[in-house]
Amino acid sequence: MSVRLAQTARQRAMGLLRAVQSHPSACPCHVCTSGATSAGSLSTLFKAVDHTTNRHGGRAMSAARASDIPQKEYAFEMAASNIRYGPGVTQEIGMDFKNLGIDRVALFTDKNLLNLSPVRVAVEALESQGIKYDIYSDVIVEPKDYGVRDAIEWARRVQPKAYLAVGGGSVIDTAKIANLFQNYPEADLMDFVNAPLGKGRPVDKPLSPLIAVPTTAGTGSETTGTAIFDLVEKKSKTGIAHRALKPLLGIVDPLNTLSMPAQVKASSGLDVLCHSLESWTAIPYCERTPRPTNPILRPAYQGANPISDIFSLQALRMTATYLPRAYRDPEDYEAQENMLLAATLAGVGFGNAGVHLCHGLSYPISSQNKGHQHPGYESVGHPIIPHGVSVAVTSPAVFKFTGASNPERHLAAAQIFGADITNAKMESAGEILSDALKEFLYVKLGDQPRGISELGFGAGDIESLVDGAVPQRRVLNLAPDVHSYDDGRLRESLAGILEESLKF
Missing domain, CATH: 1.20.1090.10 (Dehydroquinate synthase-like - alpha domain)
Incomplete structure (x- = not known):
């Protein structure tokens, strides 16, 4: 009976992995040569698992076997923000913050958007639920390090309980960074910047809630934990990348992109x-x-x-x-x-x-x-x-x-x-x-x-x-x-x- 159960479990696992892996016919499978096997080499994976099955049905790799595997990566993780899509969903933002128990937010945008519909609708949504807000509109399009530092100083001074970013990738990325450094009040900008330009310090605690409302159809920053800016002295861009930076919610509202040139x-x-x-x-x-x-x-x-x-x-x-x-x-x-x-x-x-x-x-x-x-x-x-x-x-x-x-x-x-x-x-x-x-x-x-x-x-x-x-x-x-x-x-x-x- 235990053998049949093990076979059934194995079949279900293979079916699930094949479903995840179901690419179009033009898409070749991933084949890894490292000893760590990707989903593109399922039979090898399960042979390895079967080889280490003991007579009691347990799965255990011996220490000797494990030490033989080259130290290449063997796993991947998937992380993305929650996404809400629909024409007009920007008007729900106030309810989202209220549902979170948030009564004061920092609204990040840029001066070009400040008087346009996406920001106006977002502000009306906040006010409809009694959510107080402070506006930071000095975001630089294609952010510079000095602009990012200014946003950090502002956030540390205002101490918002949550963040709302309405704009393109520059706005969303700047809000991510301000959120990070408000929650690490003693940290320097370069502490979290990706190595080798920065120290690449990992983010080891939760940040404040961030809701991102993209007004351009490009960066995908509403889904990611990445924030990019220009490191002027080095004559190149850099950034901070960690899953903890990703927005809690991305509001994908087609009405917000209609005014794009x-x-x-x-x-x-x-x-x-x-x-x-x-x-x-x-x-x-x-x-x-x-x-x-x-x-x-x-x-x-x-x-x-x-x-x-x-x-x-x-x-x-x-x-x-x-x-x-x-x-x-x-x-x-x-x-x-x-x-x-x-x-x-x-x-x-x-x-x-x-x-x-x-x-x-x-x-x-x-x-x-x-x-x-x-x-x-x-x-x-x-x-x-x-x-x-x-x-x-x-x-x-x-x-x-x-x-x-x-x-x-x-x-x-x-x-x-x-x-x-x-x-x-x-x-x-x-x-x-x-x-x-x-x-x-x-x-x-x-x-x-x-x-x-x-x-x-x-x-x-x-x-x-x-x-x-x-x-x-x-x-x-x-x-x-x-x-x-x-x-x-x-x-x-x-x-x-x-x-x-x-x-x-």
Whole structure:
């Protein structure tokens, strides 16, 4: 009887894992070579389990066996905010805080949104429930470290009981950081910044409740525990990443994105595109090293895994279909709504799998801006290379570079963009995806910079851009093969990608 029960349990477990793993036919399974086996190698996993089953039906791996396993990662975790979607759900925010027993909140936004509908509706929702609020509207679009420090000082002075962020990724990320440091009153900004730029201190206690209301369809910050800002002195961006930073609730309200200018829609959507592609092509989670000695040390960005794959691939499909429509036709509400959903889906995907080269290179491109003022962003009041633009501008060269690492995944992505892969050769996968991206960016979408030279950079700037990218090992190491590179080979590879990205 115990044998039959064990067999039944085994069958149920395999069925569940296969259901989680059910990718489209173009999606190759994850196969790990580390001794820790992913869901893509189920039979090996269960053989290992069966081998360690004792005669009483127990599961126990001997100490000798365990010591033979290479110390690569063997597990992944999924974390995301609760999400509420629907036209008009912003009006429920006051009830949410009341249900939490919160009577005073800090409302974070930026000056461009302060008098627009999303903030107005949020304020009315708070007032309808008697929730008092203090407004911080000095958020810098594409945040700088001095702006983040100002927000921290304000939060420590005001001492809100909870946070409400209404805006794009810059607003949500700034609110996350203010929340963190209000709850760690003695900490310095660099204590929690990702290593090696900062100390990478783990967050070891709960933070105050944060409700995030995105007004752009791009960053997915309403789902993630990541907050990014510009470290001015280092001429590059950095950030803080920990699951504890993720909002308690993301309010995904399509009415809040209707006022986005066309170029903001394009830039935000390009961020979704690269979130999806980078997490889809990242190294498998079980190839990441080192294995954490404590679960609290497991990073938010873990590598591609069967659950993130589902979110990332669907977000990529939606972006390929709806972004050109949303950009070209402000009355195409179906496209606008689907891009907002795609951003949230991609946030769940990359928030757990991670991003890699496009984002790692984007940080110095954005930070070392020589004066480029992107169309549609004049109201921010300073020169700006929007995040989505800085990420996508190198993508044709990046995925040409990574193609050899997993040709099947690169071809599957190219097919989503409309490429005919019927007779495609595996060794051409990167070039095929690169060409498909150029077609999408410069023809289907149009009006996008055809290389970093159109953002003001020349060949003489490549060394400085590489200098700004190399410290981004947190994301660069998720690129296939790159995690094994020494600094010399990494610099050479990044320089090659940037040289190819000067002009497409």
